[in-house]
Amino acid sequence: MASDLECDVLVVGAGPSGSVTAKFAAQNGANVLMIEKRQEIGSPVRCGEGISKAWLPEVGITPSPRWINVEVEGARIFSPSEKVFEVNERDAGNEVGYVIERDAFDKALAIDAGNAGAEIMLKTHAVNVLKENGRIAGVKAKQYGQEFNIHAKITIGADGFESQVGRWAGLPTNLQVKDMDSCLQYRMTNIDSDERYCDFYLGECAPGGYVWIFPKGDHLANVGIGVQVSKIKSQAEVKALLDKWIDRHPGYAKGKKIDMVAGAVSISPPIKQAVTDGMMLVGDAARMIDPITGGGIANGCIAGKVAGEVAAKAVKEGNYSKDRLMEYERGWRAKIEEKQYRNWLAKEKLVTLPDEVFDKVIDSLQGQSVEKLNVLNILKLVKEKHPELTKEFADFL
Amino acid sequence: MNKKHLHIVSKGDICLSCGACVGICPLDTIYLNEWRIEFDEVKCTRCSICVNACPVGAISIGPETCTHSNMTGTSFPGR
Ligand SMILES: Cc1cc2nc3c(=O)[nH]c(=O)nc-3n(C[C@H](O)[C@H](O)[C@H](O)COP(=O)(O)OP(=O)(O)OC[C@H]3O[C@@H](n4cnc5c(N)ncnc54)[C@H](O)[C@@H]3O)c2cc1C
Ligand code: SF4
Ligand code: SF4
Numbered sequence: 100m101a102s103d104l105e106c107d108v109l110v111v112g113a114g115p116s117g118s119v120t121a122k123f124a125a126q127n128g129a130n131v132l133m134i135e136k137r138q139e140i141g142s143p144v145r146c147g148e149g150i151s152k153a154w155l156p157e158v159g160i161t162p163s164p165r166w167i168n169v170e171v172e173g174a175r176i177f178s179p180s181e182k183v184f185e186v187n188e189r190d191a192g193n194e195v196g197y198v199i200e201r202d203a204f205d206k207a208l209a210i211d212a213g214n215a216g217a218e219i220m221l222k223t224h225a226v227n228v229l230k231e232n233g234r235i236a237g238v239k240a241k242q243y244g245q246e247f248n249i250h251a252k253i254t255i256g257a258d259g260f261e262s263q264v265g266r267w268a269g270l271p272t273n274l275q276v277k278d279m280d281s282c283l284q285y286r287m288t289n290i291d292s293d294e295r296y297c298d299f300y301l302g303e304c305a306p307g308g309y310v311w312i313f314p315k316g317d318h319l320a321n322v323g324i325g326v327q328v329s330k331i332k333s334q335a336e337v338k339a340l341l342d343k344w345i346d347r348h349p350g351y352a353k354g355k356k357i358d359m360v361a362g363a364v365s366i367s368p369p370i371k372q373a374v375t376d377g378m379m380l381v382g383d384a385a386r387m388i389d390p391i392t393g394g395g396i397a398n399g400c401i402a403g404k405v406a407g408e409v410a411a412k413a414v415k416e417g418n419y420s421k422d423r424l425m426e427y428e429r430g431w432r433a434k435i436e437e438k439q440y441r442n443w444l445a446k447e448k449l450v451t452l453p454d455e456v457f458d459k460v461i462d463s464l465q466g467q468s469v470e471k472l473n474v475l476n477i478l479k480l481v482k483e484k485h486p487e488l489t490k491e492f493a494d495f496l
Numbered sequence: 497m498n499k500k501h502l503h504i505v506s507k508g509d510i511c512l513s514c515g516a517c518v519g520i521c522p523l524d525t526i527y528l529n530e531w532r533i534e535f536d537e538v539k540c541t542r543c544s545i546c547v548n549a550c551p552v553g554a555i556s557i558g559p560e561t562c563t564h565s566n567m568t569g570t571s572f573p574g575r
Contacts, residue, residue: 137530143513145514224530259519260516260519261515261518261519261528262519263524263527266524273522274519274520276545276549279519279520279549281520281550281551282516282551283552328545328548328549331549334548334550334556335550335551335553336548336553338552359512360514361512361514361516361552362551363514363515363516363519365519
């Protein structure tokens with residue numbers, strides 16, 4: 100029987116959200132333990148690997164050639180008949196985003212956490228939460244076949260889309276089938292893609308989601324699909340749709356697959372509650388993914404910083420109650436909630452549009468430019484041209 | 497048929513160990529044990545949401561339990 104452990108702050112899951120949380124908690128003086136069930140942080144990769152740049156300084160991440168593959172100039176959005184709306188900041192001389200090497204990125208963030216003083220344990224699964232006097236007081240964990248308890252003043256659920264920590268604690272993390280996308284991606288070489296852009300294909304080729312091509316340089320790219328779970332009608336349909344899309348595009352059909360990854364993302368409104376006595380949820384575990392883009396790295400890291408700082412303060416004060424941890428709830432909501440809610444409303448509309456409407460909208464946007472490439476600016480353009488499509492969320496634009 | 501006669505399995509030769517089904521299941525029923533998907537057959541209602549949602553179609557519900565071709569995706573009644 101392995102012996103029990105104790106710490107101030109226990110972080111379950113060493114993805115980006117967990118590592119950023121662990122780093123800021125440790126940096127602010129807490130004794131932090133981060134556990135990860137895999138043997139290797141960041142691997143296997145389950146990600147399209149596209150991120151925007153603007154938020155990185157806010158969470159203390161310094162761009163590094165160790166994890167940057169390509170700097171992209173912009174995005175291209177393709178309608179079902181493959182009319183293109185190109186958005187870039189090239190005119191402003193800006194590069195808008197990176198395609199990253201996600202396993203190296205996750206490791207870099209874990210290294211930052213370790214260097215800030217957090218302990219890290221690999222191959223260590225949380226299998227349940229510990230409850231003491233009505234509060235979460237750590238987890239029951241398993242490592243190398245041995246079960247033991249980890250007692251913590253504050254437990255952070257950073258266990259990703261497959262999160263169970265939140266469920267065990269009774270937090271409302273369950274999703275409706277219309278608020279999830281099921282995803283599959285191939286890394287392909289020998290393809291013809293424009294390496295200056297991240298490409299998105301909308302419409303019936305990916306019901307309720309999109310096909311993406313994120314360039315990794317040298318004719319290599321991530322070619323993936325996300326499909327709304329409520330729109331999937333048969334077994335293995337997600338794979339069939341991606342294969343069909345590739346077959347129809349000769350520049351990709353000639354490519355060779357060197358990797359295959361799958362996963363799911365939430366495309367939901369913000370959850371109602373991400374804290375309880377002794378516990379906070381961050382990142383995918385708290386369903387913080389952007390419902391339009393399906394990207395979750397940025398929001399997870401932004402929330403992680405707040406969670407880490409609040410956890411360290413709460414430890415210093417000796418108060419781990421839900422009331423104390425509400426500072427985190429307010430903090431992440433101030434940074435994420437409105438945008439996530441607005442993009443969820445926009446997604447709710449988008450998934451109802453037939454191909455003809457997508458064609459019409461994209462057609463009318465051609466030649467338009469945005470000053471800064473983000474979802475809000477694109478939605479504002481749509482509002483200008485097609486107010487009827489944005490009336491459900493016009494107040495947010 | 498009684499749900500006891502319908503086993504839920506993830507075929508190890510198809511499964512990518514991606515964890516999508518774990519988060520998609522409305523109950524705390526599926527667990528990704530690093531590479532292997534485990535189902536709690538007692539809790540599972542056989543609602544089959546996960547069956548279509550699995551991107552590669554690895555999950556099936558039927559009379560068969562694990563075979564040699566799905567050794568890494570066995571079903572564990574009551575984890
Ligand atoms: C196919 C696909 C493509 C995507 N593309 C993009 C993209 O291009 N850009 C973007 O921003 N986002 C993308 N996302 C979303 C992005 O991957 C997530 O938002 C991001 O990984 C969230 O980070 P996280 O730290 O919250 O969770 P994760 O990165 O999922 O980390 C959770 C960690 O917790 C560990 N864990 C889980 N359960 C336990 C347990 N019980 N005990 C111990 N450890 C546990 C896991 O092993 C994992 O390492 C994509 C997702 C998918 C599926
Ligand atoms: S059964 Fe399907 S959804 Fe579940 S982990 Fe395997 S591939 Fe992913
Ligand atoms: S059939 Fe339903 S209850 Fe059973 S594992 Fe799948 S989603 Fe969960």
